[in-house]
Amino acid sequence: MPESIKTSARITVNDRAAFSAPTGQSLLAALQERNIFIPSACGGHGLCGLCRIQVLSGAGAITEREEALLSKAERRAGQRLACQVQVERDLRLTIPEHFFYAREYKAEVVALRELTPDIRGITLKLSSPATMDFKAGQYIQFRIPPYAGGRLTYRAYSIASPxxxxxVLELEVKQVLNGIGSTYVFKHLKLHAAVVFSGPYGDFYLRPGNRAAVLVAGGSGMAPMRAILLDMRDRQVRRRVHYFYGARARRDLLLLGELQTLEQTLPDFQFIPALSAPLPADEWHGEIGLISDVLARHLAERFDGEAYLCGSPAMIAACIKVLHEKGVNDDRIFYDAFA
Ligand SMILES: Cc1cc2nc3c(=O)[nH]c(=O)nc-3n(C[C@H](O)[C@H](O)[C@H](O)COP(=O)(O)OP(=O)(O)OC[C@H]3O[C@@H](n4cnc5c(N)ncnc54)[C@H](O)[C@@H]3O)c2cc1C
Ligand code: FES
Incomplete structure (x- = not known):
């Protein structure tokens, strides 16, 4: 059959798995249908950049969205966004090995908690499979069903439990104005709802070793940090850790009591909350300012440890600048940007 009227194409992944897929669909969708779950936080619209994989042959021309999200060096190395590549002819690709371990899970919402006025805690009891093996700090892809005439989509949420x-997995979701996923979580997700997600994903986890570590988070960036700290407590890890957490006002500081209790139980752990806009009624005597400025004030001139950052891309960029100034190289800086 001539190439132009092909109705299916062969997709070879990491030279060890191969399957045929109908032409015309996105590579992301084709892989997902074969239970190979590639992360995607924008519903396949070419906006988040999470679905990047290496295509060795068979992909068409690079799209404008890929040009915007992939550097020249990445493009030269064959990096593509799986959501932007259409299956038209046979494809050979390489994906990170750990993507093979992500699976789809079914669960029930067993608790919903307002942690702050705009962060909601969700507790999920897994039903099928009944447990998930993951590293503290990793995230899942939550299926957002269509509502209000919209389309099915997915959003990334970090696991907040150890x-x-x-x-039983816990999530902490921040409300985003007109955000598709967070509006679903705040307005439509009900207690006892059946939900679907895939995971685990990501390489944001505490590297083994004894080096001192600073954790820095803002808003719902608390989620993976909480998982990491509770995991340290559970495994009785002894390591010097300072956790800088930024919020606007006192009402936006979540889990304060729990973190103060952790300071008593986790040896060498210090929690440093900071408010950027405290209210008079807050009677706040702690740190004030942007969390990157607080980090700069506290960190030693030549910091010899590791840094773990989680929050908005702007917060992460500001913290990386501070860390560079303090002599911390990129190979000791780990982050998840909640873009
Ligand atoms: C690895 C990772 C882990 C994460 N973990 C967490 C977590 O633990 N907790 C958490 O709360 N979040 C987390 N996030 C962020 C989360 O995945 C979502 O990106 C975030 O919740 C916003 O999604 P949303 O659907 O609510 O908003 P979206 O619908 O994606 O919208 C985001 C913003 O863009 C605007 N927008 C949307 N569409 C358009 C348009 N067509 N034109 C103009 N503007 C538009 C919206 O108004 C909104 O302000 C994580 C992200 C990543 C990558
Ligand atoms: S899924 Fe977001 S860029 Fe592809």
Whole structure:
């Protein structure tokens, strides 16, 4: 059959898995249908950049969205966005090995908690499979069903609970004005709802070793940090850790009591909350300012440890600048940008 009227194409992944897929669909969708779950936080619209994989042959021309999200060096190395590549002819690709371990899970919402006026805690009891093996700091892809005439989509949420409870996962979701996923979570998701997600994903986890570590987070960036700290407590890890957490006012500081209790139980752990816009009624005597400025004030001139950052891309960029000034190289800086 001539190439131009092909109705299916062969997709070879990491030279060890191969399958045929109908032409015309996105590579992201074709892989997902084969239970190979590639992360995507923008519903396949070419906006988040999470679905990047390496295509060795068979992909068409690069799209404008890929040009915007992939550097020249990445493009030269064959990096593509799986959501932007259409299946038209046979494809050979390479994906990170850990994507093969992501699976789809079904769960029930067993608790919903308002942690702050705009951060909601969700507790999920897994039903099928009944447990998930993950590293503290990793995230899942939550399926957002269509509502208000919209389309099915997915959003990334970090797991806020430790691996020691593999059958019950906690998430912390921040409300975003007109955001598709967060509006669903705040307005439509009900107690006992059946939900679907895939995971685990990501390489944001505490590297083994004894080096001192600073954790820096803002808003719902608390989620993976909480998982990391509770995991340290569960495994009785002894390591010097300072956790800088930024919020606007006192009412936006979540889990304060829990973190103060952790300071008592986790040896060498210090929690440093900071408010950027405290209210008079807050009677706040702690740190004030942007969390990157607070980090700059506290960190030693030549910091010899590792840094773990989680929050908005702007917060992460500001913290990386401070860390560079303090002599911390990129190979000791780990982050998840909640874009
Ligand atoms: C690895 C990772 C982990 C994450 N973990 C968490 C977590 O633990 N908790 C958490 O709360 N978030 C987390 N996030 C962020 C999360 O995945 C979502 O990106 C975030 O919740 C916003 O999604 P949304 O659907 O609510 O907003 P979106 O619908 O994606 O919209 C985001 C913004 O863009 C605007 N917008 C949308 N569409 C358009 C348009 N067509 N034109 C103009 N503007 C538009 C919206 O108004 C909104 O302000 C994580 C992200 C990543 C990558
Ligand atoms: S899924 Fe977001 S860029 Fe492809």
């Amino acid at each position: 691996p020691s409870q593999p059958g």
